[in-house]
Amino acid sequence: MAAIADHILRATQAGGRLTAIDFEGRLLSWQQLSAAIDDLSTVLGHQGVGDDKMVGLLGRNRLEAVSAFIAILGADHAMVLINAIRPTRLIAEEVAELNLACLIGEREDLGSDVVAAARASGTLVIAVDVTPDGVFFETLTPLGGQAHRLRPVGTLIEIQTSGTTGAPKRIPVSEHTISASLRDGVRSAKGTVENFELKPQTSPTLMFSPLVHTSGTFNTLMSVFEVRPIVLFEKFDAQHYRQALIKYRPKFAPLPPTAIKMMVDSDATREDFASVRAVRAGTAPLSVELQEAFESRFGVPVLTTYGATEFMGVVTSWTLDDHRLHAHTKRGSVGRVSKGVQLRIVDPASRAELPVGEQGILEAKLERIDGGASWIATTDLARLDEDGFLYIVGRADDAIIRGGFKVMAGKVAEALKQFPGVYDAIVLGLDDERLGQVPVAVVEAYPGSELDGEAIRAFAKQRLSPYEVPVRVHVVSRLPRTVSDKISRPAVKELLAQLG
The missing domain is CATH 3.40.50.980 (Rossmann fold)
Incomplete structure (x- = not known):
């Protein structure tokens, strides 16, 4: 067997x-x-x-x-x-x-x-x-x-x-x-799994990550691996999540960025999170502002991670010790390299390795895939600092070249999310005869919020360079999403074609 x-x-x-x-x-x-x-x-x-x-x-x-x-x-x-x-x-x-x-x-x-x-x-x-x-x-x-x-x-x-x-x-x-x-x-005591001393755990996994997505698959397997009970959610709901925190008092709680935002906007209290030593955040970029808002409100450190479906697990993460020592000096990082993983940053054109601190394409070697024999290229733009902390700058295909100026779509979207009433946002490049491409934004409003696209553009002009400001901002009640609750770029492109 x-x-x-x-x-x-x-x-x-x-x-x-x-x-x-x-x-x-x-x-x-x-x-x-x-x-x-x-x-x-x-x-x-x-x-x-x-x-x-x-x-x-x-x-x-x-x-x-x-x-x-x-x-x-x-x-x-x-x-x-x-x-x-x-x-x-x-x-x-x-x-x-x-x-x-x-x-x-x-x-x-x-x-x-x-x-x-x-x-x-x-x-x-x-x-x-x-x-x-x-x-x-x-x-x-x-x-x-x-x-x-x-x-x-x-x-x-x-x-x-x-x-x-x-x-x-x-x-x-x-x-x-x-x-x-x-x-x-494995989060249990060192040697437990290696020595096959299987012992039922009491702190549960609160699982709402889709089973068919890497995070849900891995969380289910990890829970069984550790004999850890699973509290299963069909989808994330802030009130149901709060009730589970109170009932089960877990030590660690998973929360992707969208769920973190929902908890910040909910009526949850510090007491609800009293048992939680740390929140683990992955699957999508987490803005510094949202992380600070969550930690300030609930008094719980957020430990970000970075991984991909191909890796079947994370390749970088924060630890509680890292958070204690570097929380304020390394904000925006997705942590340091995991065991059995090597990372490097390469030039997008030549694929030559770049010095510490320079931005390029992220590549990884993983012992768990092929014994660490080959470098696996990602589509992410990133940099590594002198202490080994990884920063994801954006996706290589997120760059919009507007009349010779490079616009990073992720940066623009984060700026738009700061506008009151905006729940989420995405920025895409659309073809333009004169400038090559121009940024266009689609924002999702909070339920009950009335948003004006021109007001959001005016807000963006105060925070971005002129060439970064979207030429149009469309407001929708809900952005199309994938099974893992990420915004679906292909579906947004189709939506933009309909909106004109």
């Missing part, structure tokens, strides 16, 4: 009757997850689905999908994660293209179109149900005789990128990469 499958089995046995997942008051114990692993192994075995085939999972943040996720990996099968939070037609098209031996999902997601697409491919379809008695799997369509997609050697999970800048692409993540990433991220 593979190492991760074996560890999941032993973790569920170690947890016993303790709660493993709490979803809106519906509870599953570790013992029930252990039984689910056994049941799924039996079903797949009887149906002839070997471990050389990939198992598809219609993923979303619900009890059924998360328990099936754990059961699939515990049963020693590799997985293709499929985003279930989309129109049925798109899911059916993806199922038809994937040609999987098995597809698992909750009944609500297994609509007639999806089941028909699976049946045409000879895909075994299994519905997962959760009752107070446990997790149950029911075969809806049998395995056909077709030749199905084989599991690439070493692959454990195939996951999609968030699609922030273009069409999502599938990335195979190896068991070696995931295992190494989990060991690097």
